[in-house]
Amino acid sequence: VPWPKEHKQATRERIVEAAAAAFRRDGTAQVGVSDVMRAAGLTHGGFYTHFHSKDDLLADALSHAMADAHTNLERLGGKAPGGLLDVTQAYLSPAHLNNPDRGCPIAALGPELARGKQPVRETLAREIRKRLNELDAVVPPETPDDVRKQHTAGALACMVGGLILARGMRKSERAAFLSDCQAFLKEALTAPDTGRSRVGKETATRRRHAHDQ
Amino acid sequence: VPWPKEHKQATRERIVEAAAAAFRRDGTAQVGVSDVMRAAGLTHGGFYTHFHSKDDLLADALSHAMADAHTNLERLGGKAPGGLLDVTQAYLSPAHLNNPDRGCPIAALGPELARGKQPVRETLAREIRKRLNELDAVVPPETPDDVRKQHTAGALACMVGGLILARGMRKSERAAFLSDCQAFLKEALTAPDTGRSRVGKETATRRRHAHDQ
DNA sequence: TGTACATCAGTGAACGCGCGTTCACTGATGTAC
């Protein structure tokens, strides 16, 4: 083998990484294969030695973006995620709002991915399920199954919808809307009166007032 | 004037209506001016006597789609919306899931609209604010202002995110996820223990079990 | 009442342009002798 074995794979990952950022920032339709290759420091001609098609790249970029967002959001919220509430507060942060290229690809591309071709839709469905399972694992084990399912579904829905809506609003209204979503989830997930689920209570108040634009 | 005065306006509205449906079904980038004109029973050449550009049409189609979705969702939930909870239950329904072309344009196109050009972004921001105000008006007047703001923000976020996520999942998982989101919102918005907000309680249970695919 | 006319909504060919994809090639690399 004339080339180092890991060289091609490393190049491929550079392309995927560039694509994951560009797609999330500008949308899948506005970013061309040439744009991605240029961002990866290559020319467009070599693209098809790495991928069968742009859709093939998109599916890979989606998986990469999910892992990437997960990493970046953990960095935001301090080392330990703590509970479901902590995850939601980090997600609904101005930092996430203002950096879609390093954030959740569902919030950035969800609807257009759902309209995509089969491999893309399959990857999206798999990643959503994975995300729900991750959130599920963060809820205290003593929580009843039905409550747990409702909390993970409701929390993820509120995160994705909240971020999308905030990004669609006027700049001056965004921070307040994110705070309202955070407060709503704090109430809904803590639910001290039902006594069934008490999640991440200790850090919620602190985060609620921490804005960093 | 050689033509009836309302004729041109009626044609223009036919184009906007066709565009509002096509954009929501297939996305703004996948639907061409020719597609829209053909759906309206016209040829593509006449488009620019009605609109300055495709973006101009998109802004109009967005406003039209919001009003259209509002009408259709009211039809789903019986005549009287009742409360905030009722609105959310109608929104998170299989009927809405399966008919994006007649549903909420934020759930169908939100992220790509937020990346659009200024007039489109302005229209999106205005429509989101309008929607929040409509939801606000449906919350009982005795509800404290901060709770009201959190409920409307959280509910809308959960609606939009819930629908987007459900559309991204495998068909077999969608209905259960929607139900989980509905149950989450029922808990969060009813919140019987805080005693501050008791919204749409009477119809929630019935709706919760009504699926129509 | 009937005819000639001016208006303008709608037509369809044509325009650049950028896209995804293909392909003949180039040149840096590890290997064989």
Added chain:
DNA sequence: TGTACATCAGTGAACGCGCGTTCACTGATGTAC
């Protein structure tokens, strides 16, 4: 150790194609006489 060679990652010109937009035109309409 040094040289010729086979390999293949990457190059860049070229391909159809469909898009948004323009424009010379057509023909249905209400109006003037």
